[in-house]
Amino acid sequence: MKPHLIQPSATDTPSVQIQLLGRAPYSSRDPVRMHSLGIALQRQQGVHAIASDRRVDFDTWPGTLSHTPAGIEVFSESATGGEYLVLRYAPHEADAPGPSRRVSRTGQRAALQIALHLRRLLLCDRPDALAIEQSALRLLECSKSGPHIADAHPDAGYGRVLDRIAAEFDRPLRIADLSAMVDTSPLRFLREFTRRTGMTPHAWITETRLQAARAMLQSADLPLVQIALECGFNHQSHMGQAFRKHLGLTPGRYRQPKSPSLTP
Known part of the structure; x- marks a missing residue:
């Protein structure tokens, strides 16, 4: 799905890009020039390498919220993929500093409900830009609450x-x-x-x-x-x-x- 762009004005650079990625095999490398906040809507398994060339297996469950700061390169590969919602954004100067490394939290029910609502808004025949912007900001707020931990191994x-x-x-x-x-x-x-x-x-x-x-x-x-x-x-x-x-x-x-x- 093409990114949905949120712009402060008609002439400004988009401050938030929202993309709904469907379930499909993929192999990609993302240098993350903007901050990235992603949440899994579907279970996804594969291998990834974060800020290094060391590839490790991952098993990401729905409700896993991951924040990747700008400049952290991420390689990810999956034979099946999984539906995933990602927000790329430039932090506002008034925001508190975020983490300096990629961090994740699992079981984020509130964030998942917002993301599922965002999916519904994005798939609509006539997307409501204001509702999308509001939900995106609510999802960004979820990333700022609670402790951040390294990627956890699922039970x-x-x-x-x-x-x-x-x-x-x-x-x-x-x-x-x-x-x-x-x-x-x-x-x-x-x-x-x-x-x-x-x-x-x-x-x-x-x-x-x-x-x-x-x-x-x-x-x-x-x-x-x-x-x-x-x-x-x-x-x-x-x-x-x-x-x-x-x-x-x-x-x-x-x-x-x-x-x-x-x-x-």
Whole structure:
């Protein structure tokens, strides 16, 4: 998706660039000439190298908020990619100094909700520039609250839960079964899953089904009812409700040839 630019005036250089990156394989190197704030909307695995040539594996979950200062070169490569929202911006002189290295925080539920709302605004047929600017500023504010830590390694047990959801999202899933995978009670599982991912299990499964349906709408000429059932929705109208709620579009409108504002 082409970047959305926020400009202080019609003649000024854009102060914020917002880009929604779709799920696709990639290999890129970004010298980060502006400050960058990125948040994962979808799980993404691959290798990256940050401010060095040493490549390490990464497993980024939704709700992981990462801030990269200008001048920190980042190489990243993934065989599948994952939907990702990134803001590039020049800091205002009145802002407090930010961190001098790349830092991340996982399980950022408030930031994730803002980012998902931004996605909806960006995919709209007629994007509301003021609403986008306001949401972008709210997301930037999230990056300034709470302690910053180095990239954390996700919990292997909950990683297996995510693997199961990715493999079985088209089937009924129960919290009791998922909690048994990490040997804990359903109530504690609900609390821990939400803390670690920024989403409830139900929200994660719905988002996984939504992502799968979006991919099928773009790549397969199948009836909507078939796509709905293959992606785990109860029926076509159930899928339609999810699209309207989370993307602001019907499945049929999403499937139509994309204008620049609809390119994922």
